[in-house]
Amino acid sequence: MRSDSLKDTELLVFLNEAPNRNELRGIILYPQMFIYRILSPKIQEVGQDEFVISIFNREKNFQFNSAKGSPVKTIQQERSLWIFPEYKVGITIKGKTIEEVVRDRAVTNIVMISLLALILIIGVWIVYRNVKREVELAQIKSDFVSSVSHELRTPLALISMFSETLEMNRVKSDEKRQEYYSIISQEANRLGRIVNTILNFSKMEAGKRKFQFEEKDLNEIVEQMFSNYKFHLKNKNFQFDFFPGENIPKVKTDQEAVSEAIINLIDNAVKYSDDKKEIIIKTGTDYNFAYIEVADKGIGISSEDQKKIFDKFFRVSTGLVHNAKGTGLGLTLVKHIMDAHNGKIRLKSKLGEGSTFILLFPIKLNT
Incomplete structure (x- = not known):
């Protein structure tokens, strides 16, 4: 049999042997007609907008594509159509070949694996940094306890020694006796400041x-x-001056807290001054702020340590700073006090040239 319109001469016959009857039953299929009428809807349903499914026979120069009008790249994956072995079924991804998709996915997978590895490395680094920070903080706290213990013992020992000497009348001259009284008073004040610092902290x-x-x-x-x-x-041979500013508006402050901040800055200036014993305090206004400035000619602070000096317990561990006594809480308390006043702290410092701390109190909050 023959289909003139499709020029298709192939057929398929299914035989059915009926019992007690000499009959043969079958169906004649024209391959290309079967493809167009039967397979075409199914192929288009499967392919949709992602794939182009082709059925072709190169010998007969026949090709059917599931997407009409779509350019089809060279078919690289093909299999025989089981019902018509001389016809082939091929699949092409729209816009890209299968090899291109595989390559793109391989690149994507590599990128994803690299990102996961990077995230893992960052996570490990963060954990390491946190653990290191905790270890450092534990060491700093241990040093703090040791330092405070020493700070408390020293004035207590001096007070005990000089008071016992005076009590036993071992001092004969009034001049020497007055010197001992002065030492006891200074050490008592020092002890009081240490206790207040710890309590306030x-x-x-x-x-x-x-x-x-x-x-x-x-x-x-x-x-x-x-x-x-x-x-x-002046008894410690310091040049100590105060230059008050003019026309400074009043600001809302806690006088006791501001006094504590000034005392901490003066104490630091005294501790960390070497040969140039000079401390200057100034007041003034700067735009919307009134300020108190405490400057010294001491050893100064490195730019790296300037980022850490307001952290609790932090103390530089080299040079004169290492030898100076202290709890490492003074500047932390100053920072806390200024935060409570909605203020700021500016620091200007250079190694070997001294430091200047400026406490800025907002004026605009008081209008």
């Missing part, structure tokens, strides 16, 4: 420290601290 850590804000004149606060420290610093 404990309150700060627990979030229990309360501030009493009132309209205050910064010049008056600084003048009082200057008067209290002037005699003590």
